[in-house]
Every structure is written in C-alpha cells, then in structure tokens.
Amino acid sequence: MLPETLGVVGLDALGRSVAWRATRRGGKRVIGYALHPRNGVTSVKTGAVTELVSDVRRTARAAQLVLVSAAPLRSMELLERLAPLLAERGVYCTDVASVKAAMVMKAASLGLTGSFAGSYVQGKIDDTGLTGVQPGHLEGAIAYVTALPGGDPAAREVADFWKRAVGVEPVMLDAEVLDQVLAWTTHLPRLVAMTLVTALARQGPKGMTLGEKALAATALALDGADELVQVLLLNREAVLQALKGVGTELEALRTAVSRGDEGAIGIWLERARSWRSRFTS
Structure with a gap:
C-alpha cells in the first residue's frame, strides 16, 4: 500500500x-x-x-x-x-x-x-x-x-x-526463522564483541592499549545494552543455539592449538577466511 x-x-x-x-x-x-x-x-x-x-x-x-x-x-x-x-x-x-x-x-x-x-x-x-x-x-x-x-x-x-x-x-x-537469523547475524556479533571486551578487561595484560584490529573487533560493544537484555530474554532459545555454535568452534580451535596440530589449525582458519570472502564485494 x-x-x-x-x-x-x-x-x-x-x-x-x-x-x-x-x-x-x-x-x-x-x-x-x-x-x-x-x-x-x-x-x-x-x-x-x-x-x-x-x-x-x-x-x-x-x-x-x-x-x-x-x-x-x-x-x-x-x-x-x-x-x-x-x-x-x-x-x-x-x-x-x-x-x-x-x-x-x-x-x-x-x-x-x-x-x-x-x-x-x-x-x-x-x-x-x-x-x-x-x-x-x-x-x-x-x-x-x-x-x-x-x-x-x-x-x-x-x-x-x-x-x-x-x-x-x-x-x-516466518517469525521463528527470522528470530534464528537475527540471533546469529545481529545479536551474536554484539555478544562476541562484548565477550572479547570482557576478556581483555579481566584477563588481558595489565596496562595494554588496544590496536587497530582489537578496536575494530570490539566496536559493537559500544552499542547500548538495555535493548540487548530484552532481546536475550525474548529470543532466548535462538540466542542460546548461536552461543553454543560459537562455543563449539572455539573449542575446536583451542583443541587444535593445544595439540600443536598445524594442519587442523590451517584448515580451521582457511575455512573461516574462505566463507567470509563470499561477502566481500
């Protein structure tokens, strides 16, 4: 109309x-x-x-x-x-x-x-x-x-x-499908940025400054948190599924690094680079 x-x-x-x-x-x-x-x-x-x-x-x-x-x-x-x-x-x-x-x-x-x-x-x-x-x-x-x-x-x-x-x-x-898409592509990136900021603040080297890459990777943490709290509660199941997915991938990388498995590390990194390159104009 x-x-x-x-x-x-x-x-x-x-x-x-x-x-x-x-x-x-x-x-x-x-x-x-x-x-x-x-x-x-x-x-x-x-x-x-x-x-x-x-x-x-x-x-x-x-x-x-x-x-x-x-x-x-x-x-x-x-x-x-x-x-x-x-x-x-x-x-x-x-x-x-x-x-x-x-x-x-x-x-x-x-x-x-x-x-x-x-x-x-x-x-x-x-x-x-x-x-x-x-x-x-x-x-x-x-x-x-x-x-x-x-x-x-x-x-x-x-x-x-x-x-x-x-x-x-x-x-x-469909609304449920869209909520899953939003959990992965909108809410999860903000949560990952905030997780990185929290890790840097609590566990990073004392007195460090943030370089260009760290600043870019954590930029989404500057967004207001009030709305995100609502989202996490209202779209809980989809967000939990997305968080579980990230956790699975991080654990796979941690395991490969702890084992010194160069091949597994290379595969993990290349898979990420290759998939992301599909969205680069």
Whole structure:
C-alpha cells in the first residue's frame, strides 16, 4: 500500500530514515511521535515528518499505516496502546524490533490479525547524530516481513508499503526463522564483541592499549545494552543455539592449538577466511 498519511512512532535513526524516504517518495503527510523530544524537533527541522503529535494514539486516528520503531518491550507497550484504534479503523501496522516471534504473539493476543505484520530492516542505518539521516540510508536494504497466523493479507499490505512507500525490497519470512537469523547475524556479533571486551578487561595484560584490529573487533560493544537484555530474554532459545555454535568452534580451535596440530589449525582458519570472502564485494 501507498498511504497518504503515514504514522511513525519512535523517531530514532530507523524511524527517521523511513519517514524521510516516505516523504520524498510522495507521502503527503507523515505524522511523527517521538519517544525522545529532541528527536522529534530534529525530525521536523530535517523534513522527515510533516507534523508531530504528543499523543501516540493520534497517529492511529489519522494514518492508514503506523510504523513502530522502538525496543522490543517498548514496542509491545505502544502496540497495546494503539490496538483499539488500529482494529476500529482498520489501520495497518508494523514494527521493526529485532525480535519477531514475541511481537507476532503480542499482536495476535491484541486481536490484530487483520492489520499487523512484523518487520525487520537489514541495511544501512547509521545514526551519526540527530541529523544523521541521509539520502543513502536504507538504499539497497531488505525488509523482512512476518505474518501473524491467518494474517497473510495484512503481511502483503505491509510488504507493499516497504516496496512502494519506502523503496525497500520486502522478503516474507516466518517469525521463528527470522528470530534464528537475527540471533546469529545481529545479536551474536554484539555478544562476541562484548565477550572479547570482557576478556581483555579481566584477563588481558595489565596496562595494554588496544590496536587497530582489537578496536575494530570490539566496536559493537559500544552499542547500548538495555535493548540487548530484552532481546536475550525474548529470543532466548535462538540466542542460546548461536552461543553454543560459537562455543563449539572455539573449542575446536583451542583443541587444535593445544595439540600443536598445524594442519587442523590451517584448515580451521582457511575455512573461516574462505566463507567470509563470499561477502566481500
């Protein structure tokens, strides 16, 4: 769908990027609700939204589609507040939290089968300060869309919104499968970076400085931890499976090194290099 009026709840880097692209692709009205006031002011100044509201429910009263961009638990809270109006008016809604099965279950419990589908955007979203929304943001991105049980029509509308209103290619995916993908490709890299930082801090040589490679490998540890705590609890089984997989590989390497097995070490390292090289342009 191509909504004449879009509601964006949560004007973080992703919310602003979606709003900004929608206005530049012909959106006549983009109503923003800011979880943090300064984000709202900047969104208006940069033209990402056409207006701000102080009551989140006003987005559902006016829009044909509402996008919620917030951490998982906050997204669920906001969805609960919006649900009566979404159902009453037949307004479509999606979220972009990095946990999907839990969001889908929450939406289903609120009776939103006919209007809600979960989303997760994979692409360039670089929050370089409050004015960090640039034309290239989300260029070439993918929007994974997950349907509620019996909610395929709503999922198709949400997928069409991503393609036509935002210019992002949609991919339909089961919520449980997407949670597994996110556990391995989004949450696990952050956990590995934090594990390395913790090991360096607790067990590394005293008084050391971090070289370029260590700084690069631990950059993800700088991301906020509050949302990650929610993710680890809401997507627990998939995250545990990913952590087990990393542990298995580290143990294989540790065993090869402890045995002085040059061949096994070489195979392990080359396998990693070769697989990663597939993603280098």
